[in-house]
Amino acid sequence: SAPRLTCVFVDHGLMREGERQQVEKDFVAATGARLVTVDASETFLRELAGVTDPETKRKIIGREFIRSFEGAVSEVLGEGADKGETVKFLVQGTLYPDVVESGGGSGTANIKSHHNVGGLPEDLEFELVEPLRLLFKDEVRAVGRQLGLPEEIVGRQPFPGPGLGIRIIGEVTRDRLEILRRADSIAREELTSAGLDGQIWQCPVVLLADVRSVGVQGDGRTYGHPIVLRPVSSEDAMTADWTRLPYETLERISTRITNEVAEVNRVVLDVTSKPPGTIEWE
Ligand code: XMP
Numbered sequence: 001s002a003p004r005l006t007c008v009f010v011d012h013g014l015m016r017e018g019e020r021q022q023v024e025k026d027f028v029a030a031t032g033a034r035l036v037t038v039d040a041s042e043t044f045l046r047e048l049a050g051v052t053d054p055e056t057k058r059k060i061i062g063r064e065f066i067r068s069f070e071g072a073v074s075e076v077l078g079e080g081a082d083k084g085e086t087v088k089f090l091v092q093g094t095l096y097p098d099v100v101e102s103g104g105g106s107g108t109a110n111i112k113s114h115h116n117v118g119g120l121p122e123d124l125e126f127e128l129v130e131p132l133r134l135l136f137k138d139e140v141r142a143v144g145r146q147l148g149l150p151e152e153i154v155g156r157q158p159f160p161g162p163g164l165g166i167r168i169i170g171e172v173t174r175d176r177l178e179i180l181r182r183a184d185s186i187a188r189e190e191l192t193s194a195g196l197d198g199q200i201w202q203c204p205v206v207l208l209a210d211v212r213s214v215g216v217q218g219d220g221r222t223y224g225h226p227i228v229l230r231p232v233s234s235e236d237a238m239t240a241d242w243t244r245l246p247y248e249t250l251e252r253i254s255t256r257i258t259n260e261v262a263e264v265n266r267v268v269l270d271v272t273s274k275p276p277g278t279i280e281w282e
Contacts, residue, residue, distance in 0.1 A: 003034050003106070005033065005034070005091070006034045006035075006036055006076045007027075007031075007032075007033045007034065007035045007036070008035075008036050008037075008068075008069055008072045009023055009024070009027075009035055009036070009040060010038045010040055010065055010068040010069070010077065010165065011037060011038065011040065011041060011173075012040055012041060012044040012061070012064065012065070012068075012165075013034070013038050013040070013041025013044050013045055013177065014044065014061075014162065014165040014172070014177065015016070015041075015163055015164070015166045015182070016159070016163070016164065016184050016185065016188070017181045017182070017185040019159075023035075023036060024194070025086060026153065027153065027247035028151055028171065030149060030150050030152070030153050031149070031153075034181075035089055036072055036075050036076055038071065038072050039067050040064065040068045040071075043064060043068075044060075044061065044064050044165075045172065045173075045174060046059050047064055047173075048060055048061075048165060048172045049171070049173075050171060051171065051172070052170055052171055052210075052280035054112065054166060055113055056191075057162065057165055057166060057172070057282065058112065058113045058114070058115055058118070058119045058162055058166065058282075059113060059118075059119050060121020061115045061119060061161070061162040061165055062113070062115040062116065062118070062120050062121065062161075062279045063119070063120075063121040064125075065115060065116070065161065066120065066121050066124055067121075068144055069090060069126070070125065073086075073087050073227035080120075081267030087126065088126065088127055089126060089127050089128075089129050090124075090126035090127070090128055090129070091128075091129045091130070091131070092116050092128060092129070092130050092173065093116075093130075093132055094114075094116050094117060094130040094132065094133050095132055095133070095135060095136065095137060095140060096134055096135055096136055097136065097137075097236065097237045097238055098116055098117045099114075099117055100238070101114060102114045102118030102119075103118065104117060104118075104119035104137070111212060111278065112278065112280075112282070114160075114161070115160070115161040115162050116161055119162075127245070134238040134250050136235075136237075136238075137158065137236060137237060138235055138236060139241075140268065141154050141155070156165060157197070157201065157202040157203075158201070158202050158237065159202070160280060164177055164181065164184070164239065166182050166204075166208045166280055166281070166282040167180060167184075167204055167205065167206045167207065167249060167280065167281065167282075168180055168209050168261060169206060169207065169208050169209055169210060169211075169281055169282065170209035170210035171200050171209070176207060176209050179207060179225070179261060179263045179264065180205065180206075180207040180227075182259050182260065182261045183204040183205055183207070183227045183257045186204070186253060186256045186260060186261070187203060187205045187229060187253050187257070190249060190252050190256065191203060191231075191245075191249065191253075192252045194248075194249045194252075195205055196243075196245065196246075199233060199243060200231050200232070200233060200243050201232050201233050201234040201237070201240060201243075201278070201279075202232065203229060203230060203231040203232070203243075204228075204230040204279065204280055204281070205227060205228070205229060205230070206228040206230060206270075206281045207225060207227055207228075207264075208226045208227070208228065209225060211225060212224065213225070213226050213265060213266045214265075215258075215265030215266060217258075217265065222265045223265075224262075224263050224264055224266070225263055225264055225265070225266075226264070226265075226266040226267070226268055227257055227264050227266070227267050227268070228260075228267075228269075228270050228281070229253065229267065229268070229269050229270065230242075230270040230279070230281070231245055232244040232274070232278075234274075234279070235278060238274075239273070239274055239275070240273060240274040240279055241273050241274075242270060242271045243273060245269075251268065253267065254267040
């Protein structure tokens with residue numbers, strides 16, 4: 001019988017280093033799901049060109065996700081497409097905080113449009129199925145463990161759908177993505193090797209692409225960009241506290257990023273809780 005679920009992974013070019021391979025390998029190994037990968041990075045970057053406003057970025061990304069799913073229909077159906085079959089449902093992993101923050105709860109303000117809720121285009125052709133819509137992440141993890149999913153999947157730290165696109169403050173460009181990807185991978189590597197992943201809900205690494213700062217390296221002046229580390233601890237992402245990371249770990253991250261990423265000459269630490277800050281900067 002034909003499989004009734006085909007997973008579509010949209011690589012929008014805003015992923016972290018090695019992430020596409022991880023999804024293609026670990027996710028398929030853990031679930032045995034049929035996976036179709038769509039490489040849409042050219043389109044996303046083209047649509048995001050010149051855009052700096054966070055809500056505009058989020059809406060473009062939400063819309064382009066849906067356009068990518070629509071574009072994948074013929075590949076999902078294979079021969080069925082010629083026989084007039086169609087795809088009726090789109091299953092999304094929307095969680096309750098996505099709904100609340102997009103202004104979807106009763107009496108709640110629109111804090112930011114999560115790509116899969118407030119960022120959806122109005123002319124959506126699929127019927128949405130969102131089995132996790134009323135659950136918080138800790139509850140989703142409990143469901144996952146109950147279903148016997150492996151810890152690499154269940155315990156994975158959250159990473160937002162809009163990806164690095166909302167962690168570059170300013171226009172998203174290929175060069176800036178490359179800078180942020182290298183800084184982010186160093187931060188993740190050091191946090192993991194210090195054994196801190198379990199204490200951290202997630203640690204956005206943010207590039208202040210429109211801010212420049214003066215530095216000195218060797219005998220010369222540099223004029224680079226600051227990188228912000230935003231480690232947070234949380235139960236459900238609705239509130240969060242900044243994580244008190246050991247100074248030695250912060251020092252290693254800072255030294256490595258400024259040594260290894262030429263465009264970055266300053267690393268700063270975000271010590272704001274949520275509220276008043278949100279977890280992501282945009
Ligand atoms: P904020 O920044 O609102 O983030 O405090 C709360 C949690 O939600 C994640 N997040 C998103 N996840 N699509 C997602 O799939 C989005 O548009 C989005 N915006 C924020 C964020 O990483 C944090 O875990």
